[in-house]
Amino acid sequence: VSELRVDGDRLWRSLMEMAQIGATPDGGCRRLALTDEDKQGLELFRTWAIEAGCRITQDAVGNLFAERPGSGTRRPAVLIGSHLDTQPSGGKFDGAYGTLAALEILRTLNDHELETVAPVVAVSWANEEGARFPLPCTGSAVFAGTLSLEEALAQRATDGPRFGEELRRLDMAGPEPPGERRVAAYLEAHIEQGPVLESTRNTIGVVTGGQGLRGLAIRLTGSEAHAGTTPMEHRRDALVGAARIVTAVNSLPARHPEALATVSRIEVEPGSRSVIPGRARLLVDLRHPETEGLDRLEARVRRLAAELAAGARLEVEVERFLAMEPVVFDDGCVAALRDAAERLGEPSLELRSGAGHDAVYVARAIPAAMLFIPCRNGVSHSPEEHAEPEHVRAGCDVLLHAVLERAGVSPRPRPAPSAA
Amino acid sequence: VSELRVDGDRLWRSLMEMAQIGATPDGGCRRLALTDEDKQGLELFRTWAIEAGCRITQDAVGNLFAERPGSGTRRPAVLIGSHLDTQPSGGKFDGAYGTLAALEILRTLNDHELETVAPVVAVSWANEEGARFPLPCTGSAVFAGTLSLEEALAQRATDGPRFGEELRRLDMAGPEPPGERRVAAYLEAHIEQGPVLESTRNTIGVVTGGQGLRGLAIRLTGSEAHAGTTPMEHRRDALVGAARIVTAVNSLPARHPEALATVSRIEVEPGSRSVIPGRARLLVDLRHPETEGLDRLEARVRRLAAELAAGARLEVEVERFLAMEPVVFDDGCVAALRDAAERLGEPSLELRSGAGHDAVYVARAIPAAMLFIPCRNGVSHSPEEHAEPEHVRAGCDVLLHAVLERAGVSPRPRPAPSAA
Numbered sequence: 001v002s003e004l005r006v007d008g009d010r011l012w013r014s015l016m017e018m019a020q021i022g023a024t025p026d027g028g029c030r031r032l033a034l035t036d037e038d039k040q041g042l043e044l045f046r047t048w049a050i051e052a053g054c055r056i057t058q059d060a061v062g063n064l065f066a067e068r069p070g071s072g073t074r075r076p077a078v079l080i081g082s083h084l085d086t087q088p089s090g091g092k093f094d095g096a097y098g099t100l101a102a103l104e105i106l107r108t109l110n111d112h113e114l115e116t117v118a119p120v121v122a123v124s125w126a127n128e129e130g131a132r133f134p135l136p137c138t139g140s141a142v143f144a145g146t147l148s149l150e151e152a153l154a155q156r157a158t159d160g161p162r163f164g165e166e167l168r169r170l171d172m173a174g175p176e177p178p179g180e181r182r183v184a185a186y187l188e189a190h191i192e193q194g195p196v197l198e199s200t201r202n203t204i205g206v207v208t209g210g211q212g213l214r215g216l217a218i219r220l221t222g223s224e225a226h227a228g229t230t231p232m233e234h235r236r237d238a239l240v241g242a243a244r245i246v247t248a249v250n251s252l253p254a255r256h257p258e259a260l261a262t263v264s265r266i267e268v269e270p271g272s273r274s275v276i277p278g279r280a281r282l283l284v285d286l287r288h289p290e291t292e293g294l295d296r297l298e299a300r301v302r303r304l305a306a307e308l309a310a311g312a313r314l315e316v317e318v319e320r321f322l323a324m325e326p327v328v329f330d331d332g333c334v335a336a337l338r339d340a341a342e343r344l345g346e347p348s349l350e351l352r353s354g355a356g357h358d359a360v361y362v363a364r365a366i367p368a369a370m371l372f373i374p375c376r377n378g379v380s381h382s383p384e385e386h387a388e389p390e391h392v393r394a395g396c397d398v399l400l401h402a403v404l405e406r407a408g409v410s411p412r413p414r415p416a417p418s419a420a
Numbered sequence: 421v422s423e424l425r426v427d428g429d430r431l432w433r434s435l436m437e438m439a440q441i442g443a444t445p446d447g448g449c450r451r452l453a454l455t456d457e458d459k460q461g462l463e464l465f466r467t468w469a470i471e472a473g474c475r476i477t478q479d480a481v482g483n484l485f486a487e488r489p490g491s492g493t494r495r496p497a498v499l500i501g502s503h504l505d506t507q508p509s510g511g512k513f514d515g516a517y518g519t520l521a522a523l524e525i526l527r528t529l530n531d532h533e534l535e536t537v538a539p540v541v542a543v544s545w546a547n548e549e550g551a552r553f554p555l556p557c558t559g560s561a562v563f564a565g566t567l568s569l570e571e572a573l574a575q576r577a578t579d580g581p582r583f584g585e586e587l588r589r590l591d592m593a594g595p596e597p598p599g600e601r602r603v604a605a606y607l608e609a610h611i612e613q614g615p616v617l618e619s620t621r622n623t624i625g626v627v628t629g630g631q632g633l634r635g636l637a638i639r640l641t642g643s644e645a646h647a648g649t650t651p652m653e654h655r656r657d658a659l660v661g662a663a664r665i666v667t668a669v670n671s672l673p674a675r676h677p678e679a680l681a682t683v684s685r686i687e688v689e690p691g692s693r694s695v696i697p698g699r700a701r702l703l704v705d706l707r708h709p710e711t712e713g714l715d716r717l718e719a720r721v722r723r724l725a726a727e728l729a730a731g732a733r734l735e736v737e738v739e740r741f742l743a744m745e746p747v748v749f750d751d752g753c754v755a756a757l758r759d760a761a762e763r764l765g766e767p768s769l770e771l772r773s774g775a776g777h778d779a780v781y782v783a784r785a786i787p788a789a790m791l792f793i794p795c796r797n798g799v800s801h802s803p804e805e806h807a808e809p810e811h812v813r814a815g816c817d818v819l820l821h822a823v824l825e826r827a828g829v830s831p832r833p834r835p836a837p838s839a840a
Contacts, residue, residue, distance in 0.1 A: 192649065193646050193649045194645075194646060194649030194650050194651070194654075195645075195650065195651070195654045196649075196651060199654070211648060213648065215693060224802075225614075225615075225798060225799075226613050226614060226774065226775055226798075226800065226801070227680065227682040227684055227705045227707070227774075228631060228633065228680065228705070228707050228773075228774030228775045228776075229612065229613045229614030229616075229773075229774035229775050229798070230614055230615065230680075230774075230798060231614070231615070231616065231680075232670075232673045232674075232680065232681075234615050234619070234798070237670065237682070239666055239683055239684075239686060240666060240667070240670045240683075242663075242666075243662075243663035243664075243666035243667050243670075243683075244663075244667060246659055246660060246662075246663035247660070247663050247664060247667065250652075250657065250660045250663075253652045254652075260647065260648065260650075260651075260652065261652075262647040262657070262696055263659055263660075263663075263697075264647055264659075264691070264692065264693050264694065264695055264696065264697060265688065265691045265692075265693065265697075266659060266686055266688055268685065268686055271684070271685045272684065272685075273635060273684050273685065273703055273705060273742075274684065274705060274775075275684055275801075276682055276684065277683075277684060277685075283693055285647045285648070285693060285694060287647070287648050322693075353648075353649075354646065354647075354648030354649035354650075355646055355648050355649050355694075356648075378645060378646075378649070378650060378654070379645075380646065381646075382644075
């Protein structure tokens, strides 16, 4: 069993075949949640899973489960997977990698006629991206009970229809109540969407949890005035205050080592060439692995904004418009991934997930963890998103061995299924 | 003659009557160039000028001249006036003040049966604001020969039609070739559109010239990346570089005392909450009374932009998209205004025009100068634009006496005209 390896070529071919669905001319993918392309992607996954002998079920929010039974009929499942929807201008790997790696693991178990004790279930979660519908990780959040099914079904697409309407139109839901399935562990493989593994030359990121997030909106009000007639000392230039805040926010992590701080948006008014900006609005994105760290960061930004606005004779309002608490992944699941990487000789690094992922939602209800593989230049959500075939294979091997550890291997072999 | 004063109440009533045309509910005015409202404003001015016995002519670009003949039939005219068009959300005084002050001077000369040696001509220039049509000071620029008639007529309104088409539709042009009129001096009264007179408690600004202007567009290119996964040291955040440039530009005038420097617009992309800005664009507005000063400022901004972009690992391009050379007003015209203010006991201050004005264009061809009166809080281009009646009167009195000095007073009285 310790010699067991996935078929990296087959996994790569499946990724490339999936990437044909919603392929864009620039080499990217566009499979927005609950569109015809998303449905096509899911159908391809379903077909492959049926060929692998799995029992397919769908729940009421559109998550699809492909179950390979275990020998221990009463054992809760080991769940593995990710999502198949993409950003409007997405790539071939974000989501598809984890979903097809899960499938590849089921195929590998079949190839080697290996029976696990716990069932192994591959899942494709609905609307992870939150691009067409506003609630990211809709499927996993409903599964974990942090989002109600009603709220999920009622959300509206940017192009109009409700989530529930599109689920019905595409016949993408099933009768299963989300979250009723008994699960012992959830493991997810994903591209890193950041540059750390690549720049540290590690092939596996063992993800120990998800950072928390605070989103702050800062509004500055000064006075519009003529740029050609208003002496510098009379000005109340909202952009000057905003610029000082941008600089200060950017330098926060220097003193808060685990923090990330970004001003991602700035808007000034009136924006006329010869007019001093009277109003500015900033969006500040703060991340930290601990709640107390987030609290400190937020307090610091509020203090800085007040001081710097006063220094520029501006009025200021700070509003928290978004808060996500940090998640710490399950020790056992993290250890299973860490040990598997070590046994396979893959250089690995522990890190925290900065992006939102299905695993971060699932972890609020079920023991869970994730692994990352490098992606070129840290780029994702882009047609240029790329992962090396050897990393794709290595991540899937590590996931396989973590699954075997969590699910347990039954002593008797099991014949491969005949294709359905 | 030195006892002569305008009728301040009549001037105020005329301003308020003109403000009824295109009046907005918030107390402002909307008379966009070459609209029905602009035409109505011009017709009211024409009617009043005819009542004052003037000979009306219009030139091919839509400037309207109301001439009160002088005794010296061959003497070039003293031209006074401003414009009647407004910004989309303009006030009652910008432009209308100088135009109606010119009319009030003609009326005052009539009241006192005073004949000047040179003709005195009141003018309303076409499209000063450059709001509906893109070329500011269209009428005065064509008159001064810095803009061709063809280019003026070909410019398109934001709502579609060409300048020439609208002139014909509204019958707002005449046969006179612009600029052929013989003019000895041009004097213009205007609200300051800045806070200097108000804060120094002067009633008259004697304007000695117009600042020059440079408009620079700065483009910064870094890398879009995920705000939750990209370590601070890996970032190429275009907004961070832009913020440092904003701060540096704002502090330039501290070392260049006559300069004004403003970043009036900033745009960053993609502007998504969780994405580090990859691109930023700034508009920088630089003003200085001397060309060498402008050169120094521009060179300084280019150097700063290069240094600060490099420090943030960004690419940078700087483009000069606008340049207006400084104008120095005619010594004799400036002295006429300064002396008149002194004789009338009005506290005055010499200053430079920061805004564009018809006088700044006219001065490239003809001896010219301007006077400013205070406006409340320095506000203009706004329904809140306000000038005090006593300042409105004082500015017109000073303009009257400067006109008399430039035009010369004929020894014989002239009977008032009968209304046309």
